[in-house]
Amino acid sequence: QPATMFSSLMFPVLFALLFTTHIIWRRFSSIRTLRSLPGPALTHWIWGNEMELHSSLPGETYAYWSKIYGQVFKFWGVFGTQVICVTDRVAVAQILASERFRFPKPAGARAWFKSISGKGILYVEDKEEHARQRKMIAPAMNFQATKAITPKLFDCAKELADSWELCTKTDADSVAEIDAAWWATRYSLDTIGKAGFSWNLSSMTKGHHLAATLDSLTNTEGGFAAFAMRALVWAFPSVLQIPSAKGKMIQEARLQLRNVSQKLWNDSKNMDKDGDKSLLTLMQEADDLDDEQAVTHMATLISAAFETVSASISWVLYEIAQHPEIQEKLREEVSTDEDPDFDTLHSKFPLLDAVYKETLRLHSPVLELHHVSSKTQTLRLGAPLQGSTKNEILVPKGTVLVVPVSVIQTDPEVWGPDAEHWKPERWLGKRDQDLHGKADFLAFSMGPRVCPGRLFAEAEIKASCLINVLIIVLLRMFSFECVQPIEPFQSFVVRTKVVGDKTSSLPLKIKRL
Numbered sequence: 001q002p003a004t005m006f007s008s009l010m011f012p013v014l015f016a017l018l019f020t021t022h023i024i025w026r027r028f029s030s031i032r033t034l035r036s037l038p039g040p041a042l043t044h045w046i047w048g049n050e051m052e053l054h055s056s057l058p059g060e061t062y063a064y065w066s067k068i069y070g071q072v073f074k075f076w077g078v079f080g081t082q083v084i085c086v087t088d089r090v091a092v093a094q095i096l097a098s099e100r101f102r103f104p105k106p107a108g109a110r111a112w113f114k115s116i117s118g119k120g121i122l123y124v125e126d127k128e129e130h131a132r133q134r135k136m137i138a139p140a141m142n143f144q145a146t147k148a149i150t151p152k153l154f155d156c157a158k159e160l161a162d163s164w165e166l167c168t169k170t171d172a173d174s175v176a177e178i179d180a181a182w183w184a185t186r187y188s189l190d191t192i193g194k195a196g197f198s199w200n201l202s203s204m205t206k207g208h209h210l211a212a213t214l215d216s217l218t219n220t221e222g223g224f225a226a227f228a229m230r231a232l233v234w235a236f237p238s239v240l241q242i243p244s245a246k247g248k249m250i251q252e253a254r255l256q257l258r259n260v261s262q263k264l265w266n267d268s269k270n271m272d273k274d275g276d277k278s279l280l281t282l283m284q285e286a287d288d289l290d291d292e293q294a295v296t297h298m299a300t301l302i303s304a305a306f307e308t309v310s311a312s313i314s315w316v317l318y319e320i321a322q323h324p325e326i327q328e329k330l331r332e333e334v335s336t337d338e339d340p341d342f343d344t345l346h347s348k349f350p351l352l353d354a355v356y357k358e359t360l361r362l363h364s365p366v367l368e369l370h371h372v373s374s375k376t377q378t379l380r381l382g383a384p385l386q387g388s389t390k391n392e393i394l395v396p397k398g399t400v401l402v403v404p405v406s407v408i409q410t411d412p413e414v415w416g417p418d419a420e421h422w423k424p425e426r427w428l429g430k431r432d433q434d435l436h437g438k439a440d441f442l443a444f445s446m447g448p449r450v451c452p453g454r455l456f457a458e459a460e461i462k463a464s465c466l467i468n469v470l471i472i473v474l475l476r477m478f479s480f481e482c483v484q485p486i487e488p489f490q491s492f493v494v495r496t497k498v499v500g501d502k503t504s505s506l507p508l509k510i511k512r513l
C-alpha cells in the first residue's frame with residue numbers, strides 16, 4: 001500500500017536528512033571557529049589540499065606551508081574538513097604530553113593499527129587500558145632486557161655481513177651491487193624475531209613469506225589507490241574495509257602477523273626458558289596476559305619495530321655511503337677486535353651515536369603524528385598566531401591535528417642555518433643534553449606514548465652499523481657507495497627509493513678492500 005510504504009520510508013529518510021544537516025552544520029561551525037587561522041586556499045572540492053601533500057616529497061609541503069603561514073595553520077582535508085598543522089612547541093607538548101588523552105589518535109589512524117595488528121597498544125586510547133598494556137610490555141623494553149639481547153643482535157648483523165661477503169665473491173674485482181633496503185628489512189625482521197622472541201626466522205638466508213608480504217604492503221603505497229585510501233581514512237575509517245587490492249594486502253599482512261605470533265606463543269609454552277630474557281619469556285611470566293592479548297602484543301611489536309628500524313637502517317647506510325670522510329672516521333672509532341657490550345655501545349662511540357641521532361633527525365621514519373580533539377577545547381600557544389596577537393586557539397571537537405615531525409626536526413631556529421644538512425658533529429658535545437625533554441626531537445614522539453622501543457631500536461641500529469658497516473666485515477673489508485640518486489618514499493614510514501622509482505630500494509656498491 002502506498003500509505004504504508006510512505007510511512008515505512010519516512011523514518012529512514014528523515015533520519016538521513018537530519019544526519020546530513022547535522023554533519024553540514026558541524027562542518028560550517030568548525031570552519032567558522034577556525035577562520036582566524038592562516039592557511040592555504042582550498043584547491044580541490046573532493047581532495048582539499050591532500051593532492052599537494054601527496055604529489056610532493058614527504059614533508060616538503062608541510063615545510064613550505066610552515067614558512068608561509070607560521071607554526072599553527074589550517075589546511076583542507078577531504079570533503080571540506082579542516083586539519084590543523086602544529087609546530088608551536090607549547091602546543092605540541094600539550095597534544096603529545098600534558099593533555100595527551102584529550103587529543104587521542106583519530107579514528108582513521110586507530111583503524112589502520114587495528115587492521116594491521118589488532119587492538120594492541122598502538123590502537124588503545126582509554127587511559128587506564130593504555131597504562132595496563134604499557135605496563136605489560138615495559139619489562140621487555142627496559143634497560144636490563146635490552147642489555148641481555150645485545151649479543152643476539154650481533155649474531156644477526158654478522159649473518160648479514162656474511163651474506164654481503166658472499167655477494168662480492170662472484171666478481172673478479174670483488175665488487176657487488178646490493179639492495180641495502182631489502183637487506184635492512186630482512187635484518188630487521190630477523191633481529192626482532194631472534195632478540196624479541198628467540199625465533200629464528202632466517203629471512204636473510206632462506207627468505208620468509210612475512211617479509212615478502214610486508215614488502216608488498218610498502219611497495220603499493222605509491223599509487224593513486226593508496227593515496228585515496230590515505231586521504232579518505234581520516235573522514236571515513238571504514239575505507240580500509242573496502243575489498244580493494246590494497247585492502248586485501250592489509251588483510252594478508254594482518255593474517256600472517258597473527259599466524260606467526262600465534263605459532264610463536266604456542267611454541268613458547270613448551271620452551272626451555274632457563275636464562276632466556278626475550279620479550280616472549282617476559283610476556284610468559286606476566287600474570288594477567290591471556291593468549292589473545294599476547295598474540296596482539298606480539299603482532300604489534302613486530303610491525304612497530306619492523307617498519308621503523310628497517311627504514312632507519314637504510315637511511316644510516318645511505319648517509320654513510322654519501323659521506324666517505326665520516327665513514328672513515330667511524331671505521332676508526334669502532335675498529336675494536338671484540339663485539340662491544342651494551343654499556344660500551346652506549347658510552348664509547350660518540351660519533352656512532354651522533355650518526356644515529358642525526359639520521360633520525362633528518363630522516364625520521366615517522367613523518368607526522370596525527371591526533372584529534374576529543375572535545376571543543378583551547379590550545380595554548382608559545383607564540384601568537386601569525387597576523388594576530390592571540391596566544392591560544394579554540395579547537396572544535398573532531399578536528400584532526402597533525403604534528404609534522406620533519407618540520408620540527410629541521411627548524412633552523414633550533415638546529416641552525418644548516419638544519420637541512422646531515423651533520424653528525426652537531427650532536428657531539430652538549431647538544432644531546434640541551435634537548436632532553438624538549439619537543440624539538442620527536443622521532444620517537446614524547447609524553448606518555450613515547451616509543452617504548454627506543455633503547456631496543458638504538459641497540460639494534462648500532463649493532464648493524466658496528467658489524468655490517470663499520471667493524472669486522474664491511475669497514476675492514478669493503479668500501480661502499482651510493483650508485484644512484486635517492487629520495488624519500490612515503491609508505492607507512494618514510495623509506496629510501498631511487499629517484500623516479502615507485503618502490504622502495506637502496507642500491508649500494510660494495511667493494512672488497
Ligand code: HEM
Nearest residue numbers: 121304305308309312366443444445449451452453456457
Ligand atoms: C628507529 C626506530 C623507531 C622509531 C623511530 C620509533 C618511533 C615511534 C613513534 C614516533 C611512536 C609514537 C607513535 C604514535 O604516537 O602514533 C612509537 C610508538 C611505539 N613504538 Fe616505536 N619506534 C622505533 C622502534 C621501535 C621498536 C624496536 C619497538 C619494539 C620492539 C617499538 C615499539 C613501539 C610501540 C609498542 C609503540 C606504542 C607506544 C604507545 O602507544 O604507548 N618501536 N614509536
